[in-house]
Amino acid sequence: MPVDPLDVRILRLLLEQPRTSVREYARILGTARGTLQARLERLARTGVITTAGPRISPAALGHPVLAFVRIEVTQGGLDEVAAELAAVPEIIEAFSITGGGDLLTRVVARDNAHLEDIIQRLIRMPGVVRTRTEIALRERVPHRVLPLVESVGREAVGDGQRAAG
Template structure:
């Protein structure tokens, strides 16, 4: 989907001021509320905007340990293992990958002992051959999308015609 300058401004506001009303967004942007709503609906329909819920901190919820667990799966059992991972609450994301392993999971834990318990639980899942764990020490770049949105907005701007 092509994202134009107005879409970029809307997405920036959503990321920077997520609790603002649509009426206030329209006022800030200098557009009619109907225009804003039509743009938001289109961005949602095309999957650019995927949710409006709060962003939660696992650390603040008592799970400060973050690890990335690579899982190697017996051939033909990827879907089964993927489904089983959904039942483990400490797994907050899981992806099928290429390279060293079949799945990459993002796992949170209360402490290192709890992380070990979660990994042992993963190893016992039918179809799991082995795991490899990397513990995150410090977040260097927090999850962000604004720089990407801005770079897309810059690349889609129509150059001004010479006068």
């Protein structure tokens, strides 16, 4: 979905000040509250904004170990295995992928022994052929979207200038 410079300013503000009210966002942006609300609804409806909830730290919940587990699945078993993965609370994300394996999961655990228990549970699932686990040592670039938003914003401004010129 194309975004314009106001959309970019709204997204930047949402990322930088997520707990601010819509009224305050409108004041900061110098736009009418109704305009801002309509933009937010459009950005949500088109899938640009996917959540408004807080970001929860698994480590703060007692699960400091983060691992990425690649799972190879029997042919035709992807949907069934994915459904089984959804029942494992320590799997916080799962993606079907290309390359080595069929699924890539992001798994959190209390400690390495707990991680081994989770992996053993995965291995026992019908349709799982094998797994490969990589433990994250340290987060080097935290989850972020602001640099992408700013890049898209620069492109939107550039496109607007080219269209005017």
